[in-house]
Amino acid sequence: MRRKGPNRPISKICRAGSPVAGWAGPLQFDDTTYFVQEATDELKKSELALYLYVPDLDAAYQRALNAGAISIAEPAEQYHGDSLAILADKWGNQWYLAYATVTLDDDQVRERRQAEEAKDN
Known part of the structure; x- marks a missing residue:
């Protein structure tokens, strides 16, 4: 299921x-x-820091790298349902590029966050 909203x-x-x-x-x-x-x-x-939803995360990430951005985190799915990449520009600004992969309610986000934290421990 895709999240309705800011994927523009x-x-x-x-x-x-x-x-x-x-x-x-x-x-x-x-x-x-x-x-x-x-x-x-x-x-x-x-x-x-800017959190922007993009229609094609991998393409936007690659365009940013080609334009001179520095990768902080490569595109990866997050517990809250977004796929996310983090970059920095030469002025120190951080750009969070995201694509909403699933729609989750608060309980689902909480469960996924706890499962991720358990993996890290």
Whole structure:
């Protein structure tokens, strides 16, 4: 069973010129556009983590590696029902790329988490 919800593709990533120092431009995710910019003396660096659902996790992971991202965790199914990969960009931001593989209720998530913790011990 597939989870309904945010499995929407990143439709376009583009760079735009900017009158400010450093790189700046729009990042479009489906119908939402985010504006991103490198830190400057006036705009201090702020690391963040983004959790994005993608339609093809393996392809998105490979595109990110090809673009220079550093792998923190390769794509793998998680106890909560998402397949997940974690990458870092050169600015220290973490990108969690996910694909919802199953729909689980709270009890199922709890059971799967406990089973995973038992394997680790």
